[in-house]
Amino acid sequence: MAITLAEEIMLLSLDDESGAAKQRQAAGWAVAGGILLELVLAERVSVSGKYLTLVDPTPTGEKLLDSRLLLIQAWLRGRDKRRVTEWLTKDNSKAVGAALESLEERGLVVEEVRKVLGVFPRRRHPEADGSVESALRERLAAVVLEGAEPDERTAGLISLLHSAKLHRLAFPGPVGKTVAPRMQEIATGQWAAESVRTAIRDMQAAVVAATVATFVAVTV
Secondary structure, rough: OOOOHHHHHHHHHEEOOOEEEEOOOHHHHHHHHHHHHHHHHHHEEEEEEEOOEEOOOOOOOOHHHHHHHHHHHHHOOOOOEEEEHHHHHHHHHHHHHHHHHHHHHHHOOOEEEEEEEEEEEEOOEEOOOOOHHHHHHHHHHHHOOOOOOHHHHHHHHHHHHHHOOOOOHHHOOHHHHHHHHHHHHOOOOOOOOHHHHHHHHHHHHHHHHHHHHHHHHOOO
């Protein structure tokens, strides 16, 4: 089963048994960035420097991506480009919900709703089918821990995880200090065409900027 980068990040962030999202805020930036990166790879949008541009409004055929493509088209209406960080800020929390809904439709997670204090609904998404996440973790381990060459999508995923500082979601075990340097090496490596690497580099910068801005706003 082929799933999107955003769904992969979401799977990594969910506790398999409780369905609670770990590092939800940082994961939200990476999920939104994952959707945007998919659209870049599909040549539907362009990310250059700090700016996002619509290239082709034609649907990709992937519901999660096409819903965002429509929203981006409306958001850019009347403008040639807008800042990537503005879009990530606007979409990160909604992107998480959209990715969870897509995972549920694929049968990979189930939604459980419980009331806190008997009043407030709390939604959790425990794992229903662990085969996709297992294969994902094996793929990441092969590249990051065993030194295999990444394909374009895997390198993009690792770059997003690295920029949002989500190393422990992908590698929760005692892997020591080897993970972050290797992920940084992949993020800046020669594993794809220059145009793709440039887009991912700019996406990384946008995710870092958005994450830092949120941290400052919370702590001030």
